[in-house]
Amino acid sequence: MARKITIEPVTRVEGHGKVTIHLDDNNNVSQSRLHIVEFRGFERFVQGRPYWEAPVLVQRLCGICPVSHHLAAAKATDVIVGAGTGEGLTPTAEKMRRLMHYGQIFQSHTLHFFHLVSPDLLFGVDADPAIRNVIGVAMKHKDLAVQGVMMRKFGQEIIRATAGKKIHGTGAIPGGINKNLSLKERDEFLKGADPLNIDKMISWAQAAVDFFKDYHSKHKDMIDRFSVFPSNHLSLVRKDGALDLYHGVLRAVDPNGTKILNDVEYQEYYKYIGEEVRSWSYMKFPYLKSLGKKDGWYTVGPLARLNTCDFIPTPLAQKEFERYKAYTKGKPNNMSLHMHWARLIENLHAAEMIKKLLLDRDLQGTKLLTRGKKVHEGVGLLEAPRGTLFHHYKINDQDQIIMANLIVSTTNNNEPMNQAVSYVARSVFSGKAEITEGMMNSVEVAIRAYDPCLSCATHALGKMPLEISLHDAHGDIIDVRQK
Amino acid sequence: MSKPVVATASLAGCFGCHMSLLDIDDRILQLIDLVEFNKSPIDDIKTFTKECDIGFIEGGCCNSENVENLINFRKNCKVLISVGECAIMGGLPAMRNGIPIRECLEEAYLNCVTVDDKIIPNDEEIPMILDRVYPCHEIVKIDYFLPGCPPRADLIWEALTALLSGKPINLPYEALKYD
Numbered sequence: 001m002a003r004k005i006t007i008e009p010v011t012r013v014e015g016h017g018k019v020t021i022h023l024d025d026n027n028n029v030s031q032s033r034l035h036i037v038e039f040r041g042f043e044r045f046v047q048g049r050p051y052w053e054a055p056v057l058v059q060r061l062c063g064i065c066p067v068s069h070h071l072a073a074a075k076a077t078d079v080i081v082g083a084g085t086g087e088g089l090t091p092t093a094e095k096m097r098r099l100m101h102y103g104q105i106f107q108s109h110t111l112h113f114f115h116l117v118s119p120d121l122l123f124g125v126d127a128d129p130a131i132r133n134v135i136g137v138a139m140k141h142k143d144l145a146v147q148g149v150m151m152r153k154f155g156q157e158i159i160r161a162t163a164g165k166k167i168h169g170t171g172a173i174p175g176g177i178n179k180n181l182s183l184k185e186r187d188e189f190l191k192g193a194d195p196l197n198i199d200k201m202i203s204w205a206q207a208a209v210d211f212f213k214d215y216h217s218k219h220k221d222m223i224d225r226f227s228v229f230p231s232n233h234l235s236l237v238r239k240d241g242a243l244d245l246y247h248g249v250l251r252a253v254d255p256n257g258t259k260i261l262n263d264v265e266y267q268e269y270y271k272y273i274g275e276e277v278r279s280w281s282y283m284k285f286p287y288l289k290s291l292g293k294k295d296g297w298y299t300v301g302p303l304a305r306l307n308t309c310d311f312i313p314t315p316l317a318q319k320e321f322e323r324y325k326a327y328t329k330g331k332p333n334n335m336s337l338h339m340h341w342a343r344l345i346e347n348l349h350a351a352e353m354i355k356k357l358l359l360d361r362d363l364q365g366t367k368l369l370t371r372g373k374k375v376h377e378g379v380g381l382l383e384a385p386r387g388t389l390f391h392h393y394k395i396n397d398q399d400q401i402i403m404a405n406l407i408v409s410t411t412n413n414n415e416p417m418n419q420a421v422s423y424v425a426r427s428v429f430s431g432k433a434e435i436t437e438g439m440m441n442s443v444e445v446a447i448r449a450y451d452p453c454l455s456c457a458t459h460a461l462g463k464m465p466l467e468i469s470l471h472d473a474h475g476d477i478i479d480v481r482q483k
Numbered sequence: 484m485s486k487p488v489v490a491t492a493s494l495a496g497c498f499g500c501h502m503s504l505l506d507i508d509d510r511i512l513q514l515i516d517l518v519e520f521n522k523s524p525i526d527d528i529k530t531f532t533k534e535c536d537i538g539f540i541e542g543g544c545c546n547s548e549n550v551e552n553l554i555n556f557r558k559n560c561k562v563l564i565s566v567g568e569c570a571i572m573g574g575l576p577a578m579r580n581g582i583p584i585r586e587c588l589e590e591a592y593l594n595c596v597t598v599d600d601k602i603i604p605n606d607e608e609i610p611m612i613l614d615r616v617y618p619c620h621e622i623v624k625i626d627y628f629l630p631g632c633p634p635r636a637d638l639i640w641e642a643l644t645a646l647l648s649g650k651p652i653n654l655p656y657e658a659l660k661y662d
């Protein structure tokens with residue numbers, strides 16, 4: 001009898017994504033899908049608003065990484081006011097924005113590791129869910145919890161010093177920034193009382209990488225074999241091939257490491273990237289036009305970035321990068337759970353970048369704004385914590401937005417997440433007549449590796465809550481389980 | 484004496500209000516001593532396991548699931564707080580109120596520069612979108628409102644501790660804003 005299994009988030013993450021798995025008469029998986037069920041209509045309701053509102057409006061799609069939207073929209077409006085892309089800004093503006101962005105990467109990657117991933121590592125994926133959460137960590141491993149809380153706080157304070165507010169700030173404006181960094185603010189970050197200073201942050205970020213490497217060496221099977229499938233990878237890289245999270249050119253590589261998008265400028269991203277709509281999800285499916293809808297899908301985020309870039313321009317992270325690359329003999333890494341490793345290396349890089357920027361006297365400069373000849377269209381891209389983020393606006397002569405197109409990081413990862421779900425579905429659900437807790441957990445772990453930001457596409461702060469229901473050939477529910 | 488029980492939900496919000504709760508930083512460790520968390524995305528408890536004292540609601544209602552969830556919170560919490568602009572008056576998502584939902588869908592799926600499929604998602608697996616975004620108090624009774632977008636971490640902390648100790652909260656004039 002053919003059956004359908006539905007895995008549905010039930011808390012707030014709830015209402016945003018669910019998984020359905022269809023079984024055929026022999027209980028083999030015939031189809032699996034991750035549906036994104038949230039829709040906001042942003043593209044339409046932003047029309048008519050003045051373009052300079054975009055950086056403060058759009059970030060309210062996502063409170064977990066609002067800085068990414070704030071800056072991507074600001075970069076698009078830089079183009080509109082004639083300040084050009086990236087290099088067009090004054091050094092003070094460009095570096096203040098970078099500081100804001102790396103502060104954001106640091107707090108977001110920290111949150112993901114300490115609040116989301118560490119409970120699984122510390123307690124094991126089979127532990128009682130009542131303690132396998134961040135509050136459990138706080139009660140049982142207080143030192144680690146304090147580290148997570150303080151690292152996040154440090155990142156948030158950097159954001160406040162550059163954007164004015166920890167969440168939904170206003171620092172970036174079209175063509176520049178509205179404040180510089182005072183020496184007092186700078187010294188607070190450089191020499192603040194322990195643990196709130198940048199040197200402590202770097203050493204804790206290094207310790208987190210070491211923690212993961214140690215865990216990996218003890219659980220190789222699980223980390224290396226869980227959900228592995230060939231994928232293309234896409235990200236921005238600096239013009240010289242370095243990892244750069246704020247600005248660069250678009251590069252994509254195939255599963256063998258061959259470049260399939262060769263360092264192109266992103267103002268005309270729509271020449272290279274298309275999106276497919278499928279009737280069963282509000283989230284679109286981006287693909288590289290040169291390879292077509294079927295084969296052109298790609299992964300973004302920490303794993304993809306370390307697959308596309310040639311090196312990391314800070315010493316400690318570069319050392320970790322070399323070890324990480326050696327593990328796959330320099331080839332692209334396609335192991336989903338290595339995403340955590342890549343994320344922690346980036347986190348170390350972010351901490352090093354913050355220090356480098358803090359020591360740069362340009363941050364105390366007073367030239368904050370650039371203006372040029374206004375144009376009617378602008379595109380802003382950057383690497384958000386979860387991957388490449390695209391913002392594209394057109395305006396009319398009255399400065400009103402008449403078109404907005406956003407491709408958010410999690411949307412870019414739509415097909416890879418679906419691939420991960422079907423990989424797990426095929427390996428654990430096929431041939432089984434009943435759903436077990438372990439089977440549900442596997443699906444959850446696969447999705448969670450992508451740190452899906454399911455509110456910008458929808459938001460998962462906690463682990464994806466799941467509901468699985470079994471359906472028979474007529475679609476009737478014959479069993480339901482929640483966790 | 485057993486600790487007061489707190490539950491939280493994010494409906495049609497951006498999660499920023501929850502992040503602002505986390506921005507109480509090290510006081511989170513104090514909070515864990517003061518209260519017990521029940522259903523919340525922070526701790527992964529998916530269904531109410533007991534009656535709660537305080538329910539913390541982020542976001543308004545934009546689809547049928549948000550409404551069901553909110554009604555469920557009202558049933559299970561003695562005190563319900565609308566936290567942030569979205570819960571209090573719909574917030575950014577409510578900018579679509581006044582625009583036919585069909586136009587929003589067409590803009591996203593038919594007119595989009597990177598799309599050429601010309602279809603609008605319509606599968607039975609995806610839920611119904613409401614005609615407009617509703618603030619929480621239009622659906623259920625709300626006991627308190629905490630302003631801001633998001634409310635500052637200090638404000639959230641003060642509100643929670645005031646409620647827990649039964650003392651009135653001091654809401655300074657400058658907190659009454661929706662930035």
Ligand code: SF4
Binds near residue numbers: 060496499632633
């Ligand atoms: S009130 Fe602001 S911070 Fe809170 S959910 Fe709404 S947009 Fe996000």
